[in-house]
Amino acid sequence: MKIDLTDTTASKINKALVQGRRALGTPAVGMVLTMVIVTDEENAYDSMKAAEDASHEHPSRTLVVIKRQARTPRDRTRSHLDAEVRVGADAGTGETVVLRLYGEVSDHADSVVLPLLLPDAPVVVWWPVDAPDNPAKDPLGALAQRRITDLYAVEDPQRVLQARVASYAPGDTDLAWTRLTPWRSMLAAALDQARTKIISAAVEAEAENPAAELLARWLEARLKVSVDRVVTAGPVVTAVRLGTDKGEIVIDRPEGPLATLTLPGQPSRTLALKVRATSELIAEELRRLDADEMYAIALRGGDGAEEGAAHV
Template sequence: MGAPAVGMVLTLVVVVDEAGQYDALRAATEAAREHPSRILMVINRDPAEPNRLDAEIRVGESAPGEVVLLRLYGELTEHADSVITPLLLTDTPVVVWWPGDCPEIPAKDPVGHLGSRRILDARSAPDAVAAISSRAASYVPGDTDLAWTRLTPWRSLLAAAFDQPVGKVTGGVVEAAPGNPSAPLLAAWLCDRLEAPIEVAESGGPGLTGVRLSIASGGELTVSRTDARLATLSRPGHPDRRVALARRPASELLAEELRRLDPDEIYAAAIRRLAEMKGQGRS
């Protein structure tokens, strides 16, 4: 693990169980094609088994940079930070990703503490909406969630729709499949930016399917997506426009998050507003 480390821009630590490691590794290696990385896969196995560490190193065309798979057994499952610390690249950022279960306070987790960025995914939680709604309580600068990353094309499209004067927004609705954690987060962001009440309504999916914003002067600004690929943007006084708004795989979401290693202040504001809305019984 020497010469190949030249040119790598970060260490990506992926904490995952055996059932999720294949998909997580595939996403991480695809993301590493854009961001050359040393990928450390921490796979916790049975803590009741004798202490053992099984390690596998992959270097080659199929794995950009270096990939190290670490399967931890016994008491080692409680000391993953001690196992991976000697393997971190020196003088480069460390990003920790939990594709599945994550600690209650990621920044205080022994592995999470090593990272300058910590990536979660509320969608993997048993109650995804409750998970994203609780993020503000544990937030530390550097935290983010892929439920937020999935909103980037929606936020960009909605922001662009206001490049020309639209008028005062008096309220709105975000429509999504039941239990979609991105829906209340998008509602919170819109509420924060537009200073208007935004609700969440269930739809047949898949994922997010629409946003409807009521304009004070009359009419609605709407974005409607029914096939997970294309959406229709409608604004008062303008012809409808078809725009690309495809659902993205985990590899693209991860690659987007690896492009920025500074705290995401807009995400922080959105989860704080979501927590306020939940406290008021809204969304």
């Protein structure tokens, strides 16, 4: 069910949500958090679809904030809010409100969003594109326990990565880091099996890949070794090589959903290591809303390592 509201207010939006639930006979229970998506019109559909798919695991109220550009002088002086309320099958397992902000109200999106947050529930803010330099200090980011950005969506990921290091606050995370979860799990398992000292390391990936840089920094912090960045044709991260006094530990995924794991003195094994959809990444991030300490360590690289750390 969809309800369109023109030149509206937060109060009218809340009434429309109640109206929609009553019409469908759906109670306002079971939702565990509020997801705020701050995006543009071009990326709104894909972002909503990812959030809708993730809501099957994490039922939520999704607020999509779209700040519209003024097209005429009248648009620049006329401040108003249009909304689209979705409940039932049109909103996954929760409910969705698309908020289009015009004029001066665009500068006060937090005031629009605040009355629409679920009471006594965590808030997660996700910027699929155009994230602020300091997410925790952003007015919308300040409302959230968890703030999700994506280094894959920026033109200069290495510069933005350095800005993330300077602005990091507990609750910040990035989908470039989330994409590495299968790699990190496999590397940890391989090191548990090998039980040998790491003396060198290399991460192979396409040029300027932000996940590869985070992976290299994480390995430097946890293994206390220098990690070589090796440029390949990609796509994304293609291999990790860890040198030991017994031989190399290698996870190699040049393409496709399968990787090859090689341990010293053992036959190679084939493992599943697919590139995951955005909805899977979002669902993973919503499973934990506390501070991601490993992400903080990865941001800072060797500077963020604990003294004496010798394993992943």
